[in-house]
Amino acid sequence: MGDFHMPSLGADMEVGRVTEWLVKAGDEVKRGDIVAVVETEKSTIEVEIFESGVIEAIVVPVGEEVPVGTVLARVQSGASGAPEARGPVPASSESILPTEPTPPTGREVATTAAPVVRSPVVRHLAAESGIDLAAVTGTGEGGVITRHDVERALAAQQPPTSRVRASPWARRVAAERGVDLNSVQGTGPGGAVTEADVRKVGAARSRPAAAPSEPAVAAVAAELPANTGPTSDAAAKQASLRRAIGALMARSKREIPHYYLSTTIDMRAASEWLEHVNAGRSITDRLVMPVLLLKATARAVATVPEMNGFMIDGRFEARAAVQVGVAISLRGGGVIAPAIHDTATLGLNDLMVALRDLVTRARVGRLRSSEMSDPTITVTNLGDLGVDQVFGVIYPPQVALVGFGKVAERPWAEDGLLGARPTVTATLAADHRVSDGHRGGLFLSAIDRLLQAPEEL
Amino acid sequence: MTRDDALDIMRDVLHHVAPEADLGEIEPGESMAEALDLDSMDFLNFMIGLHERTGIEIPELDYPQLSTVEKCADYLVAHA
Numbered sequence: 001m002g003d004f005h006m007p008s009l010g011a012d013m014e015v016g017r018v019t020e021w022l023v024k025a026g027d028e029v030k031r032g033d034i035v036a037v038v039e040t041e042k043s044t045i046e047v048e049i050f051e052s053g054v055i056e057a058i059v060v061p062v063g064e065e066v067p068v069g070t071v072l073a074r075v076q077s078g079a080s081g082a083p084e085a086r087g088p089v090p091a092s093s094e095s096i097l098p099t100e101p102t103p104p105t106g107r108e109v110a111t112t113a114a115p116v117v118r119s120p121v122v123r124h125l126a127a128e129s130g131i132d133l134a135a136v137t138g139t140g141e142g143g144v145i146t147r148h149d150v151e152r153a154l155a156a157q158q159p160p161t162s163r164v165r166a167s168p169w170a171r172r173v174a175a176e177r178g179v180d181l182n183s184v185q186g187t188g189p190g191g192a193v194t195e196a197d198v199r200k201v202g203a204a205r206s207r208p209a210a211a212p213s214e215p216a217v218a219a220v221a222a223e224l225p226a227n228t229g230p231t232s233d234a235a236a237k238q239a240s241l242r243r244a245i246g247a248l249m250a251r252s253k254r255e256i257p258h259y260y261l262s263t264t265i266d267m268r269a270a271s272e273w274l275e276h277v278n279a280g281r282s283i284t285d286r287l288v289m290p291v292l293l294l295k296a297t298a299r300a301v302a303t304v305p306e307m308n309g310f311m312i313d314g315r316f317e318a319r320a321a322v323q324v325g326v327a328i329s330l331r332g333g334g335v336i337a338p339a340i341h342d343t344a345t346l347g348l349n350d351l352m353v354a355l356r357d358l359v360t361r362a363r364v365g366r367l368r369s370s371e372m373s374d375p376t377i378t379v380t381n382l383g384d385l386g387v388d389q390v391f392g393v394i395y396p397p398q399v400a401l402v403g404f405g406k407v408a409e410r411p412w413a414e415d416g417l418l419g420a421r422p423t424v425t426a427t428l429a430a431d432h433r434v435s436d437g438h439r440g441g442l443f444l445s446a447i448d449r450l451l452q453a454p455e456e457l
Numbered sequence: 458m459t460r461d462d463a464l465d466i467m468r469d470v471l472h473h474v475a476p477e478a479d480l481g482e483i484e485p486g487e488s489m490a491e492a493l494d495l496d497s498m499d500f501l502n503f504m505i506g507l508h509e510r511t512g513i514e515i516p517e518l519d520y521p522q523l524s525t526v527e528k529c530a531d532y533l534v535a536h537a
Contacts, residue, residue: 278517283508286517288497329496331475359498384496 002051004035004073006066009045009372011396012248016040017065018072027055029075034368036072041244043336044365045372053077234332241334249393256311256394257432263444265451267407267422273454289407290381291352293424295457297379297402298322298343300446306435307400307428307443308376316399316434325375325395326355328362337395338367339375348457383407383424392429399431400440402447458511458537463530470506474499480526488524511537 006016020037029035034046035055056074060066136145186193252258270292278286301308301322309318322344325337340346340354361367377398382390383406390403405425412421426447430440450457468480471493478493490500504515504523513536515523523529 275517283515284505286501288501290497331477331494356498356502360502 002053002075002077003071004049004075006038006068006070006072007047007369007373008068009038009040009369010042012244013040013068015065015067018060018062019044021058021062023055025055025057029053029055041240042334043367045367045369047369051075051077238333245334248396252393252396256396258394258429259432259437259440260391260427260429261437261440261444262389262425262427263448264423264425265448266412267424267451270451270454271407271422287348287352291348291355292451292454292457293381293404294324294326294340294343294355294379295348295351296447296450298324299450300443301344301377303446304439304443306439307430309399310397311399311431311433312397319376323374323376325378326358327378327380328359331363336362337375337378338362338371377402389425389427391427394429394431399434401429403427458534460530460534463533466507466510466533467529470503470510473506474502483526485527486525489526489529490524507533513537
């Protein structure tokens with residue numbers, strides 16, 4: 001028997017609101033499944049469950065704001081039901097399903113007409129994209145419909161040229177309200193459908209009895225719980241985002257005795273290697289320099305482990321796995337630093353895929369809870385803006401932040417000769433309670449050393 | 458491919474990369490990345506989107522030739 005709690009999605013989070021449940025009572029869940037979407041002051045996060053079992057009851061309904069730690073749902077864990085059947089898909093857990101009717105999930109029904117979907121994520125994806133699961137052929141084990149199957153069905157159904165123009169946020173709101181984007185008159189740039197357009201349609205539809213002259217905005221306001229405020233208001237969102245970032249950074253500056261170091265790194269080898277590798281690759285497989293910088297930073301942790309981990313209750317806990325938090329600027333303002341898991345052991349190609357995916361999801365507000373809660377060190381890269389160096393503020397409870405400026409040709413003296421080379425300035429902001437300048441210097445020089453052999457990264 | 462086709466494709470792809478961005482706001486000769494606040498990942502996604510829509514392989518060394526609206530449209534027309 002376990003409970004599913006409102007997770008802490010970063011040190012700055014005190015409350016969150018469930019904006020969507022992807023499971024219902026009776027659903028079987030596996031560790032790592034995304035079961036709910038939670039809105040915080042900073043972002044919208046897909047929350048994973050950390051225990052396999054069966055959802056017994058949803059405790060906190062959509063729309064209610066609750067403190068971190070509140071029980072959101074009761075979960076009957078797979079272990080207590082039938083310990084011998086533990087595994088990725090505990091077949092016997094169906095015997096402990098509550099009475100609420102649920103779609104058949106057993107292997108034996110794979111050949112029947114009913115679509116077999118085990119993952120709430122897949123079901124959600126299908127619902128969001130309007131795919132009829134009955135029409136999808138499952139290619140998973142026992143005919144189970146996988147995410148890939150749904151994506152393929154979606155691709156077949158939706159040639160990119162026929163896509164309605166709409167912002168990702170508008171798409172989400174439309175999916176949540178069951179509004180067909182094709183039916184919405186767009187008022188955004190180039191006729192794009194905006195979130196407000198979708199809400200207007202959704203509001204008009206959901207209140208058919210309302211007088212036609214009633215302003216749509218009143219209908220929208222009436223739909224929102226009284227205590228939650230106008231979540232759709234971009235200005236209010238921006239204000240709460242700034243408040244959250246401000247509170248966390250103020251805490252960092254107040255509590256963490258920062259020290260700062262900087263070093264200029266010769267990037268000739270890395271630049272030449274990258275150019276050479278990319279020249280032989282199709283555009284979709286090319287790497288970008290930040291991938292090398294991320295990997296070098298993650299691997300340098302092996303040399304100076306006290307850069308990687310958390311300061312908890314005045315004590316430092318080093319972490320073995322390196323989950324590099326990547327500072328990503330959000331369109332419209334704000335910054336968020338979700339983690340790429342196991343950065344040190346991912347190959348460069350996988351890291352590139354992970355980074356692209358993370359940036360894309362961060363921008364449309366679809367990060368996952370594990371990405372938000374467990375970065376062990378942060379990297380910020382402001383080189384795109386032409387910035388030379390970054391003086392970082394550490395994200396509590398982490399203890400180090402590495403910043404990279406612009407990779408550009410600069411004067412470089414070597415062996416008594418002056419020439420020009422691509423260089424980058426790497427900076428370190430680190431916590432003096434955990435390390436000192438000497439160790440910090442070793443860390444930066446380890447990053448430098450790793451970047452001199454990019455083919456080995 | 459006509460120049461108008463190229464501009465349509467660019468507008469479409471850009472819309473996925475930066476939904477609120479509007480090509481019409483950019484001054485002639487102005488860098489798209491700067492005008493629309495595209496970082497290197499956004500710009501790469503823009504290049505990938507153009508490639509997926511047109512089939513044109515755009516070598517990395519050619520990226521600077523696609524920096525402005527005009528240059529980008531010309532490049533697509535010339536390489537289609």
